[in-house]
Amino acid sequence: MFHGEEFWLVRFLFQRGLALLYLLAFLVAAVQFRPLAGENGLFPLEWYAEGASFKEQPSLFYFVPSDRAIGIAAWTGVGLSALALFAVPYQLPDGYATPVSMALWATLWLLYLSFVNAGQLFYGYGWESMLLETGFLAIFLGAGLASPPAVVFLLLQWVLFRNMFGAGLIKIRGDDCWRDLSCLDYHYETQPIPNPVSWFAHHRSKLFHRLETLGNHVLELAVPFLYFAPQPAAALAGAATIGFQGWLMVTGNFAWLNALTIVLAIATFSDGILETLFPVTAPATTATPLYLEAAAVVVAVVVLALSVYPVRNMLSEQQTMNTAFDPLHLVNTYGAFGSVTRDRYELVIQGTSDERVTDDTEWETYRFRGKPTDPERRPPQIAPYHLRLDWQLWFAAMSPTPRRSPWVLRLLRRLLEEDESTRSLLAEDPFEGAEESPEHVRVLRYRYRFTTPEERAETGAWWHRERVGTYVDPVSLEELRVRRFGP
Structure with missing residues (x-):
């Protein structure tokens, strides 16, 4: 799907969205991590330091298990996220933009990895691993006028595919109500934190709930295969996913799961599609630096090798949701609401x-x-x-x-x-x-x-x-x- 296509605008938009979510995630850590998993938290930091090896769950807090270190790491993450959000690397001379960008995104990833691996119960959500997996790939997109490696967008689409298709499979396998199309009779009322629209969505007709459940299956089990199709099919699939995630954001509170999925769906577009849809034009770009191209190929090989266990899990009858298969959360399995509570x-x-x-x-x-x-x-x-x-x-x-x-x-x-x-x-x-x-x-x-x-x-x-x-x-x-x- 990448023949003759450019991705400078796609990269710029994707990185701004991801930076905003990193900013939010580090703000949450700055405000909540210490009372939840700090020195005197509900799950004290020493429980992590004493109960896991650094090799199993690497974190800066393994070596410095203190509230002071937590505060420094969280607010450093906030500051670096703001730099990424305002595209600071793009303002540097072209020869410096990509190295600075790689260092910036790598630091964000390492800092957030420290929170996720030390956060214990309160950081065991699927969107933590997905933010880390996405953030790791962002390291290899480059910045400035240099063209991004096209293979990284393919890897981002692979994350998006596993997120959506995995969620679809676990629903079909996990609960009869997904198969008889009745799950949404209950979901809006019993979801973790309903929002103001949830009450109204709950009181739609049963026919409405049956149709939206059927639509959910189409969007999670069929549409994801189009992410890898030629344009404009890939972009149409991405747009459908963005619309679906937007509806979930309107009717519930799922942290940044939906927002991150929308950011990932940006990777299904191309500059040509964006220029057709919006009054924007990509600048003239230069060739992708050889070292960045080589690094992207190495990452692709690593992701391919690490995908074996997530794919095996995704296709298994005993599929589990939201599981990391390596301590760095590089390639994970996803899925949500395999079963829906009735009360x-x-x-x-x-x-x-x-x-x-x-x-x-x-x-x-x-x-x-x-x-x-x-x-x-x-x-x-x-x-x-x-x-x-x-x-x-x-x-x-x-x-x-x-x-x-x-x-x-x-x-x-x-x-x-x-x-x-x-x-x-x-x-x-x-x-x-x-x-x-x-x-x-x-x-x-x-x-x-x-x-x-x-x-x-x-x-x-x-x-x-x-x-x-x-x-x-x-x-x-x-x-x-x-x-x-x-x-």
């Missing part, structure tokens, strides 16, 4: 300043930025920002007790200690600024569903909930301190 469960954390819990105890509720704790609160728009604690609480709520998610008890301990870094992850701590401190906390488990249009018209509420159990009985700080929550 939505939520954990509601409450505290009291009473030294003794009785039937008359009044409980105050902790509120999270993305959780539908208050039934009258409109679902928020969060993505492409990533609320890592809120996502993990969604997983934790699937079980009736914290046996599978013991870290929740550590969270409760931090709340009773009134830890400021943990408070920073909340929307509201009812005891912040209060005269009395919390003496006990408890966790209730509720089943939530969207209100019907009639219920919402009458009450104004977005959610209806019913209590289904107690996740954690009232517990004090002393009781929590004697428990062990990790390795």
Whole structure:
């Protein structure tokens, strides 16, 4: 598909989009990593340093496991992402642009690899590996007036293909509702963090949900093969993917998964297509530097060799989602929502300043930025920002007790200690600024569903909930301190 085609505009647009997502990812790390996986985090950094070898999970924090190092690395990533976003390497003389660009993108990749490999539970999402895989390939695109190696765009299309086709396969294999076209009857209501449009999407007709589920299968199982077709078929496939991911962004909060997929879909275009669609013109380019061309060929060979296990997994009946097969996350397997939950469960954390819990105890509720704790609160728009604690609480709520998610008890301990870094992850701590401190906390488990249009018209509420159990009985700080929550 590359015969006679140019990719200077494609590279420029792709790199700006990727730089923006790196910027966002490093901002998330700067704000959230320390309370989640720092020195005193819910998953302390020492657990990573003591539980894994550098060879298995390489990270700068293996050698410097400190909050100070985390802050320096995160804000350095923010600064370098901003330089990449504003195309600083393109402003250098042509002989320097590509080497500086390669160093810049390599540093971003190494820094983010450190966060992903040390982040433990809170960095176990598929879009982390996909950002690393995409960011690694970006190192070899070059900059300035030099033409980018065409083979790198083929590798980016390969990432996009595995992302989309892998998601399609795991849906068909994973849940009957994908095969009978009923999964979207539930998905908008039970997804991790619904957004304001989710309520409206949920209440579309069953016929609408059947048709969009069928469309989902076409876009994930058939369209990806066109990424490798000649133009304009490849660009049409990329445009269809961008439209599909845009709909997912409008109807849900999936961190930067959809945005990154859109950025990857840019690789299906060519300069000629972009010049036809938009009032832009690519500058006259120079030949690709020989060292960059050679490096790109070596990377292609490495990717081909490392693709064996991801492809084997993707084609297997025991396909697993979002798995990295090498410690550098160079070639990974992807997939989302192989099964769809039919009921939505939520954990509601409450505290009291009473030294003794009785039937008359009044409980105050902790509120999270993305959780539908208050039934009258409109679902928020969060993505492409990533609320890592809120996502993990969604997983934790699937079980009736914290046996599978013991870290929740550590969270409760931090709340009773009134830890400021943990408070920073909340929307509201009812005891912040209060005269009395919390003496006990408890966790209730509720089943939530969207209100019907009639219920919402009458009450104004977005959610209806019913209590289904107690996740954690009232517990004090002393009781929590004697428990062990990790390795």
